[in-house]
Amino acid sequence: MPGYAGSQDEYLTRLRRVEGQVRGLQRMVEGDTYCIDVLTQVAAVTKALQAVSLGLLEDHLAHCVLDAARDPESDEAAAKVREATDAVARLLRS
Amino acid sequence: MPGYAGSQDEYLTRLRRVEGQVRGLQRMVEGDTYCIDVLTQVAAVTKALQAVSLGLLEDHLAHCVLDAARDPESDEAAAKVREATDAVARLLRS
Amino acid sequence: MPGYAGSQDEYLTRLRRVEGQVRGLQRMVEGDTYCIDVLTQVAAVTKALQAVSLGLLEDHLAHCVLDAARDPESDEAAAKVREATDAVARLLRS
Amino acid sequence: MPGYAGSQDEYLTRLRRVEGQVRGLQRMVEGDTYCIDVLTQVAAVTKALQAVSLGLLEDHLAHCVLDAARDPESDEAAAKVREATDAVARLLRS
Numbered sequence: 174m175p176g177y178a179g180s181q182d183e184y185l186t187r188l189r190r191v192e193g194q195v196r197g198l199q200r201m202v203e204g205d206t207y208c209i210d211v212l213t214q215v216a217a218v219t220k221a222l223q224a225v226s227l228g229l230l231e232d233h234l235a236h237c238v239l240d241a242a243r244d245p246e247s248d249e250a251a252a253k254v255r256e257a258t259d260a261v262a263r264l265l266r267s
Numbered sequence: 268m269p270g271y272a273g274s275q276d277e278y279l280t281r282l283r284r285v286e287g288q289v290r291g292l293q294r295m296v297e298g299d300t301y302c303i304d305v306l307t308q309v310a311a312v313t314k315a316l317q318a319v320s321l322g323l324l325e326d327h328l329a330h331c332v333l334d335a336a337r338d339p340e341s342d343e344a345a346a347k348v349r350e351a352t353d354a355v356a357r358l359l360r361s
Numbered sequence: 362m363p364g365y366a367g368s369q370d371e372y373l374t375r376l377r378r379v380e381g382q383v384r385g386l387q388r389m390v391e392g393d394t395y396c397i398d399v400l401t402q403v404a405a406v407t408k409a410l411q412a413v414s415l416g417l418l419e420d421h422l423a424h425c426v427l428d429a430a431r432d433p434e435s436d437e438a439a440a441k442v443r444e445a446t447d448a449v450a451r452l453l454r455s
Numbered sequence: 456m457p458g459y460a461g462s463q464d465e466y467l468t469r470l471r472r473v474e475g476q477v478r479g480l481q482r483m484v485e486g487d488t489y490c491i492d493v494l495t496q497v498a499a500v501t502k503a504l505q506a507v508s509l510g511l512l513e514d515h516l517a518h519c520v521l522d523a524a525r526d527p528e529s530d531e532a533a534a535k536v537r538e539a540t541d542a543v544a545r546l547l548r549s
Contacts, residue, residue: 199283206269209327227544239520359411387471396457397542399511445491448494452501455505
């Protein structure tokens, strides 16, 4: 099970809201909304996605990474830390 | 007309693709996809939205801001520059 | 003259403060400061640099770009807008 | 000892290089360098600081967080994960 298993419904609710926001952006563009107002709304959508990312990251560290560290038969913890850091690098660059 | 008037269809196409990507994220979460793979895809969606922002910003500067600068009866150019910079600040923080 | 000519001293003051913050980071690392506290301070320095960027961007748009738009003998305004947008793209990715 | 104890010298070298870059920015501003060229260099410094952050984050997770997870007498692992995620949130917003 993924690290976010316990909050799957919450993530789906948030992602459906993001989907609604993206459809709202389409209506803004179709309705000739002023550029700056569209930009403000794009920033809001990006912020909502970023909050999803941070939640997923915390769930991943708290479950997948800590579980690997605690499992005496696993030697994956260091690799999982590297993988999580690479994911953060992608978030910072996006 | 907004600065992006000449490329409205292109922006709608890009935003519909982003909407599809967000629905793809929902399917990933429903399908118990590994956290890091979901995070990678969230970063891709954020990047696509950022490309939309940069396009809108360039269109806004090239049309709304330059037009205000060229219109001898307008004294809005400086205010529009400030407004555009504030929009960039919101993008950087999102 | 660059767009920031009127505020050169203010930018130098801010950059000297950033330099001091970076030396402070070195002292934190030499003093075995807790990782998270170093990270918090790195984020503060990045934020200070970003504020410098936003100031330079506004000065550039308000002077170099608007001047090019107003000069009937210049056809550089569109190229300058593209160049400024590319600079914003670099800031967003950094 | 902090998580970066094993690479302290490397971090100091990188931070001294960042300090040199910030002094370079001051010389650019004193020398009336074109705004866009200053902005490009600010983005480079921000990128260098971000690389330092990612290194510190990986060291922190690999040492402080994994050690807490492995210590049967520690119940700090979850709190440390939350703290690390908050640090990432600050990096994303800076």
